[in-house]
Amino acid sequence: MTPIALSVNGRKVQALVEPRTHLADFLREHCRLTGTHLGCEHGVCGACTVLIDDEPARSCLTYAVQCDGLAVQTIEGFNADPIMQELRTAFSREHGLQCGFCTPGMLIAARDIVRRLPDADARRIRVELSGNLCRCTGYLGIINAVESVIAARASKPTAVTSQAAAPPPAPLQAFAPTGEVARASMAAPTPAPEEAHKGWTRFEESFVVARPPQAVWTIFADIPAVAACLDGVELTEHDASTAKGKMTVRLGPIQAGFSGSAVIERDDRALRGTIRGAGSDRGTGSRTKGEILYRLAPEAAGQQTRVFVTVEYSLQGALAQFSRSGLVLELGRRLVADFAANLNARLVGAQMRAAPRTPFNAGRFLWSWFIDELRRRFGR
Amino acid sequence: MKAARFDYLRPGDVGEALAALANAEGAKILAGGQSLGPMLNLRLARPALLVDISRLKALQQLEDAGRTWHIGAGVTHARLEDARGRLSGGEMLSEVAAAIAYRSVRNRGTIGGSLAHADPAADWPLALAALGASVNVRGPTPRKILVAHFIQGAFTTTLAADEIIESIDVPKLSRAGRYGFYKFCRKTGEFAEASAAAVLDPETGVASIFLGALRGIPQPLTSLAQQVAREGKIAASTEAVSQALAQSVSGLDAVEHSMATAVVTRALMQVLAP
Structure with missing residues (x-):
């Protein structure tokens, strides 16, 4: 067992943990914060997304010992957060959830998009949310919810500075190559197309x-x-x-x-x-x-x-x-x-x-x- | 889905990390843990000790070193993604970083960890091989090795059990240089089914195209790269690429060949875009 001290939703927490206990289990079972959900436990589904030092992260792929001295924020810790308030209202309005299993991770990922990408359009939102799986909504309600929050924020007077576009580069000129990076070739024969055992x-x-x-x-x-x-x-x-x-x-x-x-x-x-x-x-x-x-x-x-x-x-x-x-x-x-x-x-x-x-x-x-x-x- | 028991050490500096690797049986470096984590949770990997280097300050530098970008092994994909517009001559790094997995993975996953892990479908081994980057390895004897030589096969590198990657030196492209990077994924953020990287720079003479997401190492397409450098668009047609792949890459079935042709062609379209 290893002693750790970290901040969870602004509260100091001290505990003895096994190094193999991942952060999500620690949050759910030690801190009793069961809003963090576990779907796949290998980084695919995004349900366990939390903030570690203000950045979204998979709490199933980070062990609690790694968070010693860091600040963790779970879905329970956003009650005073204005973006999260807007997202919650929008998710309810747009049918952005049904069973709710993916919602804690969705909301934390969505809040990151709103903060980091104030110009994101529907397509960009889809790409950015691709790491969070939802089995109920078909995603449309979720995308609409995030888009509506971004649109409402953009209409407020707080101007967003956008980067000046770089001048387009000139086309590539033909040249005689000299310094290519090479590597000995790897040979592997072609696998046979047909299979005698189905699925083998x-x-x-x-x-x-x-x-x-x-x-x-x-x-x-x-x-x-x-x-x-x-x-x-x-x-x-x-x-x-x-x-x-x-x-x-x-x-x-x-x-x-x-x-x-x-x-x-x-x-x-x-x-x-x-x-x-x-x-x-x-x-x-x-x-x-x-x-x-x-x-x-x-x-x-x-x-x-x-x-x-x-x-x-x-x-x-x-x-x-x-x-x-x-x-x-x-x-x-x-x-x-x-x-x-x-x-x-x-x-x-x-x-x-x-x-x-x-x-x-x-x-x-x-x-x-x-x-x-x-x-x-x-x-x- | 819970990892098997392991011990955990967070060393204060690189020397301490190296000492731990040298002294402990079954020790494994934990950088971002975004690839190792799933393997641990599925109990496919069961190291006795994890040496967590994710907070080592010495591995966090992202420096303009004149002709190269000097990148600490612990620099996250997200940091490179967010450096877009500030990596003069290293723009490809931001672009590749931004398309790795998902933001919550990029926030913790590191460039050094990705290279050491050497997943054949990963983006860094491919992109850095094409860029002619080299790896600075710390261990009993410090050494420097080209990424293309560092990767030996699926999940296999020349890194010894008592060595760690300290940093990566990425040669800058000149203002006339162009790059392309294209991958096919079943779903955004998934591992690539096929991927290709191309770097052509008239000023430095570099012409390299690599095919990734194969079963082993990224495969160089040297003669195709040289032809494209000399002849431009004509040499980068779908037919030309398909032929070049048939000649220099064995082991692809019809579907793989078709996907490989497409990713190489599209990477080259980015290079040759007017």
């Missing part, structure tokens, strides 16, 4: 392994060896066709630990296999189901193997709610690419692909490979 995400990858197909096929039957090439995978039990384990996934600050199981089918003649799996991460309450199809084809006159991989998966829970599909796709591709690099390294002892994002994993792998080599050479 699908991607295809292929990579080359520096061994003949039969040799690669044998290694793919060795479940611990395959698992060792998957970064973050820990195998807990397995037999010839099933495997259970854990998988830790990291993407920037995101970390998820999936526990799950998989069933493996192999077609020895066609050199094709299917891995069907499912897992869940208790921490984020995310669940995933997936299917990996792989197929081996000879390359370089049969001395090497091209592995074609088709991955299809569905993701549910917090990870899916947060993520845009491209990110999980990127993660999947990265796993396949790292798998290919690790597999090649394991097979030929080649240098690991330079991968600055996973120095630890790469190091860990080389170390275990080194230990394996020692065991192989000098007996166990």
